[in-house]
Amino acid sequence: MSAHGAAQRTIARFAVSPARARRDRIARSAIAAATAIALVPLALIIYYLLKEGLGSWSGTFFTTDPTGNTFFKSVSIGGIKSAILGTIEIVALASAIAIPVGVAVAVWLVEFGRASRSALVVRFFVDVLTGVPSIVFGLFIYIVLIVGTGSTYAAYKGSFALSLLMLPVVVRASEVILLLVPGSLREAALALGAPRWKMILKVVLPTALPGMVTGVLLAVARAAGETAPLLFTVGATLKTSFSLGGAMNTLPLQIYYDVTSATNSIVARAWGAALTLVTMILILNVLARLVARRSRL
Amino acid sequence: MEAATITRGGRSILERSPLARLPDRILRWALTGLALLILALIVYFFVRLVGQARPAFSRFGVFSFTFGNDWNVSAEHFGALPLVVGTLITSALALLIGVPVAVATALYATELCPRRLRAPLTVLVELLAAVPSVVYGLWGIFFLAPKLHGAEQWVADRLSFIPFIGGGVVTIPNYFITGLVLAIMILPIVSAISREVMSTVPFDHKEAALGLGATRWEMIRLAVLPYCRSGITGGAMLGLGRALGETIAVTILIGDAPRLGSHLFSQGYSLAAVIANEFGEAQGLHRSALFAAALVLFVLTLLVNGVARWFVVRASRTGGAAAGAGPTGGQLAAGAAAGA
Helix, strand or coil: CHHHHHHHHHHHHHCCCHHHHHHHHHHHHHHHHHHHHHHHHHHHHHHHHHHHHHHHCCHHHHHCCCCCCCCCCCCCCCCCHHHHHHHHHHHHHHHHHHHHHHHHHHHHHHHHHCCCHHHHHHHHHHHHHHHCCHHHHHHHHHHHHHHCCCCCCCHHHHHHHHHHHHHHHHHHHHHHHHHHCCHHHHHHHHHCCCCHHHHHHHHHHHHHHHHHHHHHHHHHHHHHCCCHHHCCCCCCCCCCCCCCCCCCCCHHHHHHHHHCCCCHHHHHHHHHHHHHHHHHHHHHHHHHHHHHHHCCC | CCCCCCEECCEECCCCCHHHHHHHHHHHHHHHHHHHHHHHHHHHHHHHHHHHHHHHHHHHCHHHHHHCCCEECCCCEECCHHHHHHHHHHHHHHHHHHHHHHHHHHHHHHHHCCHHHHHHHHHHHHHHHHCCHHHHHHHHHHHHHHHHHHHHHHHHHHCCCCCCCCCCCCCCCCHHHHHHHHHHHHHHHHHHHHHHHHCCCCHHHHHHHHHCCCCHHHHHHHHHHHHHHHHHHHHHHHHHHHHHHCCHHHHHHCCCCCCCCCCCCCCCCCHHHHHHHHHHHCCHHHHHHHHHHHHHHHHHHHHHHHHHHHHHHHHHHHHHCCCCCCCCHHHHHHHHHHHC
């Protein structure tokens, strides 16, 4: 009996006082609640995208070009074919510019620049690029390629603006992965007599590839959703175009112009287009994660 | 015995011929050139932007352009104060709402949640970053703003005694709703960086706290948060940079009224939104004023991001010491920042 009491007193001496236990419980539930709150907008956005967007999805929605803000209900407002194709074309060109350049800069930073002063400066400027607002990229391209050359809007100018936006993401993501490539692999290649370019091309890059693909796909996904850099670069058209030298329609711009419309059916088209855009971006994200799983770094 | 060097043609046979060394040299200089080209490009852009903005600055003066309270297109008078204030208010709101929630999600994911939940939770929060800005605008203006309108009016009526917050008529697009949507938009990046920094807290520190009898919350408060303070600050500043430069969602949600809003729930304008809206039709001085607004925005985000990087790098110095060789927490965090 007394032994039991002594044991209880020992436990009591080491136990957390009720006040502290209560504070712990409150803090932990507050943190959990805040986490739940963070997920509420996501659920609401997905729910409303599906609810409003699926309604406007149909066969013709993907196979016809949009028409203008038609006042008469008898005229069809059309679909988003030109916007989907335009987004794919513009983002493809932007990726074709940003990915090789970005990976090359990352290779230079890791393999040649390292901690030298010039590497620090380049790193700083890449960070600066990360922080530049996306609309300012659009203005940069506008000043240089439209005011500077005295020409008009063109799809490839939008691609340049997007590639500027992607560049820092590609550089930083690739750099982090390249740093994870073990130094022993490099040393092994060099010790076997491989020149550095062979070591980089045949050992470092293949090892880093899956990890870099992840970062690159995330950059592509981010560029696909950007509206602001395209506003003053690609021009306005509703027609399907395969010429990167002319004006081109894109999903973000189509949504942006449709949001500002007062007609219900056009707003419905915006929801449909938004669901399409988010689906495309999510596919890229899922791909990125699947590739990331294959990375052995 | 002296080691003999076998030579052929004046150099060791182990040495590569100058011709064989050429590709290495070319690669090195080509890559260096490319990296420096990017520097040149940024500097060139900046100089051209300043050149385009000069007419507006020389007409109104840098100071009175930035802080003049009059944006009047038809009178050709441009003072950017309403835009600067709109940008700052909405971004401050985004930080105020977004950062605590983001830090809480990061804490929950790294310290409190069951191990199995950690990965799905991280993926879900990062999904928020996958939603494009224009979709946030669409959702905000057609769903969130009308749904919250009643609640906002209620708050404004109850708090009418507090200047600037209450008392006025609540419009559907307004500063508050813009800040709220911005808070959702910066949540993934702030959360990602906080999580990176929290994962660098040494186990010793946490175990020491728990071993001394601390509860989980006390362990978080005494071991985790102090260690992560500068990393979290850096993450928040990066989020602020994002919020300041956000364009399309803000353009849709803020109401696009080129004057100072009288209170939190009134319409306003932001630097980025004014460019998105007016640049297409702008001519002459108006166009130059918009370039000047872009320059103000650019410098503002540059300052904020510079401070943010400084904090994140400082966090990695304290966190990276134990990590030894290999990428430090800061580099990973910077990568996460770029990716989010």
